[in-house]
Amino acid sequence: MQEKLKALSRCALFGGFSQAGLGEAARICKRKSFGEGEALYLKGASGKALTVVVSGSVRVTSILPSGRESILTIIGAGNWLGDAVFCSMPARVYGATAHQPVDVLEFSEAQVARLLAAHPEGYPVIVDQLARRMCAAMMIIEDDTARSIPARVGRRLLFLQMFQGDGRTSGQPVQLRVTREQLGNMVGLTRQAAQKAIQVFEQAGLLSLDYGTITLKNPAQLEAFLNDMDA
Structure with a gap:
């Protein structure tokens, strides 16, 4: 109990x-x-x-x-x-x-x-949680129609991070158990295309890769990086 x-x-x-x-x-x-x-x-x-x-x-x-x-x-x-x-x-x-x-x-x-x-x-609180999910779904639609491939991949990583806890963007490292192939599946990309997009964030020091996992070093910094990409 x-x-x-x-x-x-x-x-x-x-x-x-x-x-x-x-x-x-x-x-x-x-x-x-x-x-x-x-x-x-x-x-x-x-x-x-x-x-x-x-x-x-x-x-x-x-x-x-x-x-x-x-x-x-x-x-x-x-x-x-x-x-x-x-x-x-x-x-x-x-x-x-x-x-x-x-x-x-x-x-x-x-x-x-x-x-x-x-x-x-x-x-x-339940209404708030449902509204957050609806907003997240609308953001994915926006990502898939209006953003570059790296931005789509980066924002999907943030989306996954939100579902690892309380639905908010964390400032602490978050390890996602997801492969590059699975990430590509989510955004309609091949593993190779997803890997190329991931490298943008890896080179910026925002994430690290290991077998079967992607670690976001600071999701809040990733979000700021993505916002700059959209500017």
Whole structure:
């Protein structure tokens, strides 16, 4: 129970709940574990749920008509997925796969509704979190239509960084478990084109590369660098 409570307290979506509300949330949620590559759920599946990532990371995906997996984002510990529980859509809009071994806390759609009915103080923060995600989605559309390839890659790295924690741009180093090929997949580029764009930021001292990971040395400085690129 205490471990669940600690995990929920780290999640920005639950930032508006009272201690009583957090306690109730910790009591009703179910803890689940998934191995790397295991599906949490598939696109189009029924039974919507709100999922909080306790450890590890989750890849949010869509399957293209060609059958290829398109990676939309990667959600890290302390963040959440399952926006559909807050709207009337009848099924899951996207799929989710364990990007690495992952532990999650899960709430059914009915549990979320009952929790908010009993603890409406949670609504303002939830609305803020949903609005942030909508703004982030609009920014991606803008990136893909109006910005250079390096700027698109850099801003997608910032987008991934936001999903590793509380949804804000950090000033501390952040390690992203994402390959250059996966990053290219997200922005519609080959691995080679993504690598060429990444080198712009590597040469500026803003990131470092290791096997299977990209470390942003200071995301706030990367954001300032990108803003200068747009000027």
